[in-house]
Amino acid sequence: xxxxxxxxxxxxxxxxxxxxxxxxxxxxxxxxxxxxxxxxxxxxxxxxxxxxxxxxxxxxxxxxxxxxxxxxxxxxxxxxxxxxxxxxxxxxxxxxxxxxxxxxxxxxxxxxxxxxxxxxxxxxxxxxxxxxxxxxxxxxxxxxxxxxxxxxxxxxxxxxxxxxxxxxxxxxxxxxxxxxxxxxxxxxxxxxxxxxxxxxxxxxxxxxxxxxxxxxxxxxxxxxxxxxxxxxxxxxxxxxxxxxxxxxxxxxxxxxxxxxxxxxxxxxxxxxxxxxxxxxxxxxxxxxxxxxxxxxxxxxxxxxxxxxxxxxxxxxxxxxxxxxxxxxxxxxxxxx
Numbered sequence: 001x002x003x004x005x006x007x008x009x010x011x012x013x014x015x016x017x018x019x020x021x022x023x024x025x026x027x028x029x030x031x032x033x034x035x036x037x038x039x040x041x042x043x044x045x046x047x048x049x050x051x052x053x054x055x056x057x058x059x060x061x062x063x064x065x066x067x068x069x070x071x072x073x074x075x076x077x078x079x080x081x082x083x084x085x086x087x088x089x090x091x092x093x094x095x096x097x098x099x100x101x102x103x104x105x106x107x108x109x110x111x112x113x114x115x116x117x118x119x120x121x122x123x124x125x126x127x128x129x130x131x132x133x134x135x136x137x138x139x140x141x142x143x144x145x146x147x148x149x150x151x152x153x154x155x156x157x158x159x160x161x162x163x164x165x166x167x168x169x170x171x172x173x174x175x176x177x178x179x180x181x182x183x184x185x186x187x188x189x190x191x192x193x194x195x196x197x198x199x200x201x202x203x204x205x206x207x208x209x210x211x212x213x214x215x216x217x218x219x220x221x222x223x224x225x226x227x228x229x230x231x232x233x234x235x236x237x238x239x240x241x242x243x244x245x246x247x248x249x250x251x252x253x254x255x256x257x258x259x260x261x262x263x264x265x266x267x268x269x270x271x272x273x274x275x276x277x278x279x280x281x282x283x284x285x286x287x288x289x290x291x292x293x294x295x296x297x298x299x300x301x302x303x304x305x306x307x308x309x310x311x312x313x314x315x316x317x318x319x320x321x322x323x324x325x326x327x328x329x330x331x332x333x334x335x336x
Contacts, residue, residue: 001313217312
């Protein structure tokens, strides 16, 4: 298993805890990532949103690509998986920018291609927003342009959305960056199976994840393409006892009336008490992070991870809070 973590570009991951002790600053990000590669983490995912959807849209959110360039210069081993939204970046310019960051890092850059989901953000910045299947049609062309520029001395392209004539990208990446992507629609899975190297998933139960992996493996085999890697998001809580871990779950899922979005929560939830509890967990921690159940004493968490590894997961994309301290605990008690 490879262990990755989300760079806390939003100042934390919890909607019910206003101050998690991990400010959205370059200083915190640098210290965290430098320490992470010393204690056994393999990768960091740098998310890309210009509006902060965790702590409130008016709160700080670090820019993904300038942060990645800076991290490339001050880390030695971490793979830098940087999120990119095709409707926010012209592919020819992003290919050049990414190639340069890959050179700075010595070949450690990877892309996490996100086919956009937040219409409000696009409209706030004056950008177009594609409807669902159109997003993946755009991403298909976008990836063709980026791949062509990284591969060919000169590259021309005549697509519906992008047109290039004898474009050049030099220097090229040290190696072709791995392209990660996620999505659960048919349009998303078809595009990812054909054009990407790795499939990343929101957190879920082992049996659900196993079915998703089997489906994507079959799609790749049918296309005659090499096997993919598989990553999953998860929120981890490691404590000396299961009871202590559950107490932490209760703390982070206790609704805070002062938290952004609280006013909409009761309108969002409905149904039975169980349904309300599950939806509360989804609201409290992003990316379905509590579903995998990486919660408990170290041995329990290791057993749970082993089950995901047996199902085909190669990479865990972890969130924790406060991140620096909890990543130290997780590395000491689970990784090492």
